[in-house]
Amino acid sequence: MSEVFGVPLQALLGQLMLGLVNGSFYAMLSLGLAVIFGMLNIINFAHGALYMMGAFIAWMSLEYLGIGYWWSLLLAPVLVGMLGILIERSMLQWLYKLDHLYGLLLTFGLALIIEGLFRDLFGVSGLPYTIPEELAGAFNLGFMFLPKYRAWIVLSSLTVCLLTWFMIEKTRLGAYLRAATENPRLTQAFGINVPLMVMLTYGFGVALAGFAGVLAAPALQVSPLMGSNLIIVVFAVVVIGGMGSILGSILTGLGLGVIEGLTKVFYPEASATVVFFVMVLVLLLRPAGLFGREK
Amino acid sequence: MRRKILSTMIQSALLSLTLAGGPALAQSGKLSGDMVKIGVMNDMSGLYADIGGPGSVEAAKMAVADFGGKIFGKPIEVVAADHQNKPDVGASKAREWFDAQGVDMIVDVPTSSVGIAVAKVANEKKRAYFNTGSASKALTNEECNPYTVHYAYDTYALANGTGKAIVETGGKSWFFLTADYAFGHALEQDTAAVVKAAGGQVLGAVRHPLNASDFSSFLLQAQASKAQIIGLANAGGDTINSVKAANEFGLTKNQTLAGLLIFISDIHSLGLKTAQGMLLTDAWYWDMNDETRKFGRRFFEKMKRMPSFDQAAVYSSVLTYLKAVKAAGTDDADAVMAQLKKAKINDVFAKNGYIRQDGRMVHDMYLMQVKSPEESKYPWDYFKLKKVIPAEQAFQPLSLSKCPLIKK
Numbered sequence: 001m002s003e004v005f006g007v008p009l010q011a012l013l014g015q016l017m018l019g020l021v022n023g024s025f026y027a028m029l030s031l032g033l034a035v036i037f038g039m040l041n042i043i044n045f046a047h048g049a050l051y052m053m054g055a056f057i058a059w060m061s062l063e064y065l066g067i068g069y070w071w072s073l074l075l076a077p078v079l080v081g082m083l084g085i086l087i088e089r090s091m092l093q094w095l096y097k098l099d100h101l102y103g104l105l106l107t108f109g110l111a112l113i114i115e116g117l118f119r120d121l122f123g124v125s126g127l128p129y130t131i132p133e134e135l136a137g138a139f140n141l142g143f144m145f146l147p148k149y150r151a152w153i154v155l156s157s158l159t160v161c162l163l164t165w166f167m168i169e170k171t172r173l174g175a176y177l178r179a180a181t182e183n184p185r186l187t188q189a190f191g192i193n194v195p196l197m198v199m200l201t202y203g204f205g206v207a208l209a210g211f212a213g214v215l216a217a218p219a220l221q222v223s224p225l226m227g228s229n230l231i232i233v234v235f236a237v238v239v240i241g242g243m244g245s246i247l248g249s250i251l252t253g254l255g256l257g258v259i260e261g262l263t264k265v266f267y268p269e270a271s272a273t274v275v276f277f278v279m280v281l282v283l284l285l286r287p288a289g290l291f292g293r294e295k
Numbered sequence: 296m297r298r299k300i301l302s303t304m305i306q307s308a309l310l311s312l313t314l315a316g317g318p319a320l321a322q323s324g325k326l327s328g329d330m331v332k333i334g335v336m337n338d339m340s341g342l343y344a345d346i347g348g349p350g351s352v353e354a355a356k357m358a359v360a361d362f363g364g365k366i367f368g369k370p371i372e373v374v375a376a377d378h379q380n381k382p383d384v385g386a387s388k389a390r391e392w393f394d395a396q397g398v399d400m401i402v403d404v405p406t407s408s409v410g411i412a413v414a415k416v417a418n419e420k421k422r423a424y425f426n427t428g429s430a431s432k433a434l435t436n437e438e439c440n441p442y443t444v445h446y447a448y449d450t451y452a453l454a455n456g457t458g459k460a461i462v463e464t465g466g467k468s469w470f471f472l473t474a475d476y477a478f479g480h481a482l483e484q485d486t487a488a489v490v491k492a493a494g495g496q497v498l499g500a501v502r503h504p505l506n507a508s509d510f511s512s513f514l515l516q517a518q519a520s521k522a523q524i525i526g527l528a529n530a531g532g533d534t535i536n537s538v539k540a541a542n543e544f545g546l547t548k549n550q551t552l553a554g555l556l557i558f559i560s561d562i563h564s565l566g567l568k569t570a571q572g573m574l575l576t577d578a579w580y581w582d583m584n585d586e587t588r589k590f591g592r593r594f595f596e597k598m599k600r601m602p603s604f605d606q607a608a609v610y611s612s613v614l615t616y617l618k619a620v621k622a623a624g625t626d627d628a629d630a631v632m633a634q635l636k637k638a639k640i641n642d643v644f645a646k647n648g649y650i651r652q653d654g655r656m657v658h659d660m661y662l663m664q665v666k667s668p669e670e671s672k673y674p675w676d677y678f679k680l681k682k683v684i685p686a687e688q689a690f691q692p693l694s695l696s697k698c699p700l701i702k703k
Contacts, residue, residue, distance in 0.1 A: 011519055018511045116340075123600070125345040126535060128566030131543070138545055144515070147543045219543065220508055221535050221564065225342060229508050264512035269475055271512075272504035 014144035015261045021150045023257020024157035025212055029230070030237040030249040031161055032208035035168070038244035039181050039201040042092060042103035047234070048227030049114040050080050050206045054213020055222045056118060059129050069132040072214050080210025081203040088202040093195070111227070118224035126223030153215050160211065161250045168246055177201065236279045242292020252290060324367035325625040328397035331371045333359070333613055336388060336413065337403040337428055339377035342506065342531045345560040347428050349375075350598050351403045351609040357593065358613035366621060373613075374398065378409050385409035386416050393420040399626045400425065402612045405605065407431035407478045414443045422628050423616060423635075427608035430530075430556060431481050432691060435655040439698035442628055444635065446656045447608035448578045450478075451691040453555050454485035456576030456684050460662050461524055461553055462493035469553075470522035471500035472513055472537055474529035482528040482555050498522045507533065510540040518546050530556045535564050542569050558603045562665055562677045570677075571667040576660055579604035579644055580678050583661075590643045591675075601675040611644030648686070653698040660689040 029051060036044045057076040061067035067075065087110065095102045131149045138147045168174040180187040180194045188194045213226075220226060233256075241252030256275055263274040270277075282290060335355050337347035352375045359371045374396070378385035385404065392398035393416065401417065404410045405428025417424035418440035425444045426434055432449040469490050473479040479502070487497045498520045501513050514537065517525045525546070527537050534554055541547055554561075557575040581591030581601045590610070594602040602610075615635070620626050623634040640648035640656070648658035663678040671677065693701055 008519075011515065014515050015512055018509075018515065021511070022509050119340055119344070123345045123560070124340070124342055124348075124532075125560045125564040126532065127564060128569065130566070130568065138543075145518075145545050147545075149543065150511070219539070221532060221539065223532065223564075225532070226508070229506055261512055265516070268501050268503055268513065268516075272507065 010143040012262075012265065015265050016258055017141075017144060017146060018150075019258035019261025020254060021153055021257070022260060023254035024154050025216065025230070025253075026234055026237045026257050027161055027250045027253030028157045028208055028212045028215075029234040030241065030253050031164060031246065032205040032212075033234065033238050034241070034244055034246055034249040035164070035208075036202055036205035037238070038246070039177065040088075040092065040103075040198055041096060041100065042107065042202075043100055044202075044205065045104055045108040045231070046087070046110040046114065047107075047206065047209050048231030049111040050084065050227075051209040051213040051216070051230070052118065052224060052227035053083070053114065054080050054210030055129075055217040055226060056122070056213075056224075057210070058214045058217045059127050059222045062129070069214075069218070072217075073211065076214045077207035077210040080213070081207030084206035085199055085203040087206075088199050092202065093198075096198075111231075115224050115228065122224060124223060124225055126221035126226075129217040129222050131218040149218060153219065157212070157215065160208070164208070165246050165250065233275050236275045240275075240279050240282045240289055242289025245289065245291040245293075248289065248291025324369075324621075325627070326367065326369055326620075327399065327626055330369050330397075331366055331400075331617070331620060331626055332396065332398045333371065333373050333616070334389075334392045334398040334401045335373060335375045335403050335609065336378050336385060336401055337405050338380050339375070341380055343380065343405045343428070345564075345600070346531070346558045346603050347403050347405050347605050347609070350594070350600070350602060350606045351428075353597050354594065354602065354606045354610040355402060355613045357597075358610045358617070362614060362617045366617060371617065378404065378406070378413075380406045380409060382408045382412035386412040389413045389416040390420070393417075393422050399423065399620075399628075400613075400616050402426075402616075403428045403605070403609050405429055407433070407481070408476070410434060411438050414438055414440060417442045423631055425612035425616065427612055428605050430478055432485070433481070435651075435653045435691075436697040439653050439696075439700055441632055441654075441700065443654045444612070444650055444656055445654055446612050447604060448576075448660070449655075449690070450481045450485045452578075452660050452684075452689050453482065453576050454489045455689065456660050456662050457553055457555055457574055458486040458489035458526075459493055460574060460682065461551075462490055462495045466524040466551060466553070467495040468522045469495060469497045469524045469526050470517050470520040471497070471526045471528050472510070472517055473500050473502050474533055475502040475504055478530070479528045483526070486526055486528065486555055500528075503529070503533070505533065508536065510537045511544060513537075514540050514544055514546055518544065518550070522550065524551050524553050526553045526555055528555050531558075531561065535561055538565055538569060538573075558605070559601060559675070559677060560603055563600070563675070567666060567668045567671055567677065570665045573665045574681070575663050575665070575678075576684070577604055577663045577678065578658075578660055579607045580661060580663065580680075581607075582676060582678070583680070586643050595675075607644045611640070611642050614642055615640050651693065653693065653696050653701055655690055657686045657690050659686050660684040 054076045058072035135149045135152050138145050184194050237253050241248035263271045335352045338344050355373045376388045400423040402425045404413050404426050407429040410426050410429030425446050427447040430450050432451045434445045471483045473483045501516050503513050527534050554575050562570050581587050591601050619631045619634040623630040636650050645658035650656050662682040664681050
């Protein structure tokens, strides 16, 4: 069997595949963050907590209401998005004119409150959520045993990411959005309701987090801590990709997932830090991020 | 002259009266700060909070209530603190408790690094310390001291229980999935030693960072090793995610998972469908006999979950400590520790348990197997007993001890 640096090629391909799975989560979460930052200038620290809520909504609707996985995929993003809109209307909208720091502090505080609430209600060790029957089992790819559910994660998150990109870059609604980002006052002068668009953008951004949460529920543990474990890496992804860049965050998310996967083979002890190592390198060489523009 | 003799006689009579009055005096007892203060220190909100956490505080309060709520007519108070799994936070809180707040005894303290840091403070301040939460056997070896009792379990007992049982049933080749910090390394080392001694072999290990959220990559490496047994030298959320991923990737079809430190809360979180069949070493289980069931249900009333063995051990520690204070007639740590090492421990947690010179509390351990969903008849009905590991075999023999208190 052929080998790369002493690692069998088959194993390497397997790890690349897994990197892609994790990368999908990074991509979807950092996409939400990028959209929100681009439009609202808010660094949304509550993103991890809302992702966690998505997973819990899936768990609760199955446990208490008997609503299965597929409906949860729809229900959780809608509920999380509505909560997002509530947050935007009641709190965030007063902060746009202030420094980034205020939005960051507010959303960070919200994240702590939401997490604390769930921790109090459900404990920290997490809750079981089984994989839907349609997606149980696995494909034998020859070089690895790929669970159907993991394949589904990659497929669905890529679809969602591409749709989002298409909507923002190629549709009329997206054009309004981009215009409002560039110059909100002028856009408003053309009769476009900018505050409404801002509100919907935030709702949509956090709905993406809710969707990722439902996707994660069967694969990872449904636990109040699941968001905070992931969010720091996702922020690193956003920084590496360039704040506010849509395509950048998708590609960086997937790419870093793969880099992390490879590290797990060659030097597993460093797998938790490699993303930050890349971040330092990128910041030194391209301070605006790989896909960002200097303002 | 006669007068002087008389007064000497009266004096000595009075003195002997005071001495003879020992037991009578003990009823009022000598307590520092006119009360006994018990400090429960653990992870209140992080990844180990369901193992100890607020449940341990409740367990300590239950013990105080069962003891009668008062000692020598003086109050018994339970205070609690969150050490956030950080050794420096734990050590400075312990110092503050001993120095400024008059805490007489600290209990629980999971996370081995914090457990050891607090042991050093207890030794320095000469106060009683019952560790029920940490796993590292260093607490009764290199780091042992006269004031520390390691009450519930340790890495030696875990390795000896699960490791040995699995090799004996034919699981000869092992691969370890190890949390990359002191506890994981210790557990891997101890288990590897047991496996080799029993004629098995260790094919390799992969070290993962603490709190890794995705384990599929590590499990793929474990799968490639072709070992019969994958030993999980990790704890809490890490174990839960390892087991989940192992199921998903079909690893459990050809290989067997051995959880080296599993708490009942982990099983609750995994669900029986995923966890069934796993072997584990347990220090206590709520559904063993009428006494344990009664305690379990009482605890459930308050906390809405069944107690972990750590929480039961906290209850037992507090009760044992209070009994020793009563018997010694003082809360002076030296007198209480001497009393503790004399008496047998008989309560809901342990039968005929005793505390050795190195601070190890020796009691029976249990090899358990996780039930299948069909076998489980009611909520929290998770384990079936495979084997009682007798106290004398469960823990490291004193002949192997590295504790300086043990004279050889």
